[in-house]
Amino acid sequence: MSKPTIFLAILLVITLSACKGTHQQTTKSILIEANGKKPTLLRQPYLQMVRPTTATITWKTDTVAKKCQVVFYEVNKTEKTVATGTLVNHEGNKFNEVVIKNLKPKTIYYYSIYSNGYLLASGKDYYFETSPNNTKTAFNFYALGDIGDVLPKSFAKEPANRITELKLKPDFGIGLGDIVYPKGESSMYDNQLFKPFEKVFKNTPFYPVVGNHDWQSDPEKNFEKEWALPGNEHYFSFTYSNTLFIGLDSHNGGLYNREEQVAWLKETLKDQKVKYDWIIVYLHHNGKTCTYKKDYEHVMNLYQVFTSNNVDLVLNGHAHTYERLKPFDANGNVDVNASIDHSSYGHLKDRFISITIGAGGKLNENWHADPTNEKNCKDGNIVAHAEHVPSFGVFSIDGKTLKLNAYNSFTGEIFDTFTIEK
Numbered sequence: 319m320s321k322p323t324i325f326l327a328i329l330l331v332i333t334l335s336a337c338k339g340t341h342q343q344t345t346k347s348i349l350i351e352a353n354g355k356k357p358t359l360l361r362q363p364y365l366q367m368v369r370p371t372t373a374t375i376t377w378k379t380d381t382v383a384k385k386c387q388v389v390f391y392e393v394n395k396t397e398k399t400v401a402t403g404t405l406v407n408h409e410g411n412k413f414n415e416v417v418i419k420n421l422k423p424k425t426i427y428y429y430s431i432y433s434n435g436y437l438l439a440s441g442k443d444y445y446f447e448t449s450p451n452n453t454k455t456a457f458n459f460y461a462l463g464d465i466g467d468v469l470p471k472s473f474a475k476e477p478a479n480r481i482t483e484l485k486l487k488p489d490f491g492i493g494l495g496d497i498v499y500p501k502g503e504s505s506m507y508d509n510q511l512f513k514p515f516e517k518v519f520k521n522t523p524f525y526p527v528v529g530n531h532d533w534q535s536d537p538e539k540n541f542e543k544e545w546a547l548p549g550n551e552h553y554f555s556f557t558y559s560n561t562l563f564i565g566l567d568s569h570n571g572g573l574y575n576r577e578e579q580v581a582w583l584k585e586t587l588k589d590q591k592v593k594y595d596w597i598i599v600y601l602h603h604n605g606k607t608c609t610y611k612k613d614y615e616h617v618m619n620l621y622q623v624f625t626s627n628n629v630d631l632v633l634n635g636h637a638h639t640y641e642r643l644k645p646f647d648a649n650g651n652v653d654v655n656a657s658i659d660h661s662s663y664g665h666l667k668d669r670f671i672s673i674t675i676g677a678g679g680k681l682n683e684n685w686h687a688d689p690t691n692e693k694n695c696k697d698g699n700i701v702a703h704a705e706h707v708p709s710f711g712v713f714s715i716d717g718k719t720l721k722l723n724a725y726n727s728f729t730g731e732i733f734d735t736f737t738i739e740k
């Protein structure tokens with residue numbers, strides 16, 4: 319090989335990119351040198367912000383590591399890349415966070431994690447798939463709220479196990495608030511959320527919103543440190559294929575920074591609504607409901623914004639049960655025509671469907687819904703399907719078709735389903 323060819327070959331094999339504490343190196347032979355004490359892995363890696371060309375992987379060690387690295391490779395390829403991350407000292411435990419860049423869209427990558435140069439986790443379950451950079455890809459995601467109850471009461475491991483058993487693996491998950499109990503403390507996250515969900519989180523990104531219990535400890539020191547979410551991490555949007563997702567912070571039912579948040583919501587919808595086939599809003603508190611929770615006025619005040627901006631679904635937690643409502647208009651009224659089939663809809667122009675999926679890790683033991691919730695509700699005809707069971711939802715979107723399967727977290731059986739075909 320002549321000298322210029324060797325130089326070119328080296329250039330091709332090695333690429334370096336430096337960014338805010340992260341750099342990457344691609345090479346055929348990786349040598350990671352161990353240095354100092356081997357830290358113990360306290361929290362398995364979890365995925366955040368898996369976008370078309372980037373992914374964030376975080377894990378927790380018992381001691382402060384001097385260095386954290388991820389080695390990753392594209393499926394069926396041999397060339398490997400090392401990405402070096404940053405260390406965040408939080409809650410007396412140590413967060414290792416690596417942001418990977420320059421990835422290919424809709425591509426699977428396997429990864430291994432290293433702290434101080436010691437391999438801490440690796441294997442067939444450690445992978446991520448970047449999101450697509452087009453609006454044609456079919457996808458699915460899971461949703462549940464009110465998850466990490468205090469042990470031993472919590473049944474969070476049941477939905478987590480059922481999610482890992484799904485025939486079609488979800489591309490990501492969304493959390494509908496009250497992520498850990500009793501007060502959203504960081505010290506409760508490992509046992510009550512990350513341990514039961516570790517098999518899910520290591521290869522499926524999760525995007526939660528904050529709930530009233532999460533607000534009982536300063537989110538800045540807890541919720542925001544546990545997660546890497548878009549924007550200010552309280553209200554944010556992200557897209558996946560042909561769908562726009564909007565997460566809101568409903569605080570104690572009154573909306574965090576209400577004026578700013580609502581202005582942001584309107585602006586985001588105005589700019590984005592024409593670009594996407596589906597718009598899904600999620601937040602912790604319900605608006606109108608027939609569950610044991612009250613109707614939250616500040617959420618109902620958004621109905622006009624939802625119906626005039628093509629919002630299709632509004633998902634919430636808060637009530638520890640499952641309730642799917644009939645399509646609402648701007649005033650929260652439903653069409654009472656008895657001939658409407660509430661398991662299959664056409665294009666719901668100027669209407670949206672509101673669903674409570676709040677029995678993620680706890681069920682209200684003192685309350686029992688009747689099958690339609692009607693006797694619990696002054697406006698009983700608004701319910702399409704209610705069932706008081708530990709549950710989570712899986713939504714599939716393929717072009718102009720959206721389908722929900724609601725699963726019983728203990729039996730794995732589907733107890734409610736509906737489709738919208740635009």
Ligand SMILES: [Fe+2]
Pocket residue numbers: 496529530531602635636637
């Ligand atoms: Fe709540």
